[in-house]
Amino acid sequence: MRCRSVVLATAVALLGVGLAGCSEPTAPTGRPAPDTSPKSATPTPRVPAGKAPATSFAVGVRQLKLNRDGDRPLPVSLWYPAVGPAGGAAKRSVPAAAGRFPVVVFSHGLGARPEDYQVLLTRWAAAGFVVAAPRFPHTGRGGDGNPLDVLNQPADVSYVLSRVLALDATAGDPLRGRLDPDRVAATGHSAGGVTTIGLFTTGRDERLDAGIVFAGTALGVGTAFAGAAAPQLFVHGEADEVVSYAAGKAVFDAVPWPKAMLSLPKGDHGRALLGDGRTLRVVADTTVEFLRWTLYGDPTAKTRLPADATRGNIATLNDRL
Known part of the structure; x- marks a missing residue:
């Protein structure tokens, strides 16, 4: 795992160099000044107010074989709330639970796979979300590793989102009527954080109500956030050896919408996302509450978020939601 992490760190560092040649850098080299702007006056997400599920679900997992334009294969892993007792590993192709669930698209890092993040993603599914995670053709494990292809990935995600949402009306599909x-x-x-930022800037997808960026930078996609307000949560390690904390904070500062930044003083580039430890549990609980608030419109989730974020003194929260 250590060797693989070093390879990934080097690859993502090259990603930053490559993208810098395509657009003007948006992150300063030093730690940016604190964000002193007033908190947003927007009290709720743009989705109608509602209540998130109060109990956890069992989790199912299935695969979709998609291909954009015939030359961009995009196999997608789908984790979803399923029937059966909660807890345990995700089960393949089990029936979906009753209800209509929000959809969360997740983009992996360079040289990674959706399965690498399954601990986090299954927790989102258990909380009542359908999670769609594509494996990108060039930046996923087994691809040619071309970092500049990240600039094509916002369009990939929009395509995947369209195809996944279409399942809700597809006769005979297990997720019909569930999305x-x-x-x-x-x-x-x-x-994947670059990809996500791009979906709210140069490749704005107006269907998106919220975003979560883990260890991301705006190099290549910029910080011209556009469209309707969509709350954003940033998660970044202050000891990130690949994408500097300053670079992530600079993007956070540029967001004109309700936003929060979960900072991990001892956090690196994100290895905690790949296992099940204390840091992952704080990140998982905080992101679940953020998604409950932004996608279910649940105001009580927003009130719980600060306590989850600061539990155990593992992280701090800059809350401007």
Whole structure:
């Protein structure tokens, strides 16, 4: 795992160099000044107010074989709330639970796979979200590793989102009638964080109601956030050896919408996202509450979020939601 982490760190560092040649850098080299702007006056997400599920679900997992334009294969892993007792590993192709669930798209990092993040993603599914995670053709494990292809990935995600949402009306599909197309978020780690930022800037997808960026930078996609307000949550390690904390904070500062930044003083580039430890539990609980608030419109989730974020003194929260 250590060797693989070093390879990924080097690859993502090259990603930053490559993208810098395509657009003007948006992150300063030093730690940016604190954000002193007033908190947003927006009290709720743009989705209608509602209540998130109070209990956990069992989790099912299935695969979709998608291909954009015939030359961009995009196999998608789908984790979803399923029938059966909660807890335990995700089960393949089990029936979906009753209800209509928001959709969360997740973009992996350079040289990674959706399965690498399954601990986090199954927790989102257990909380009542359908999670769609594509494996990108060039930046996923087994691809040619071309970092500049990240600039094509926002369009990949929009395509995947369209195809996944179409399942809600597809006769005979196990997720027919189970998806809520009006409650959608984009999330991603590292190169997937760049992809996610791009979905709210140069490749704005207006279907998106919220975003979560793990260890991301705006190099290549910029910080011209556009469209309707969509709350954003940033998660970044202050000891990130690949994408500097300053770079992530600079993007956070540029967001004109309700936003929060979960900072991990001892956090690196995100290895905690790949296992099940104390840090992952704090990140998982905080992101679940953020998604409950932004996608279910649950105001009580917003009130719980600060306590979850600061539990155990593992992280701090800059809350401007």
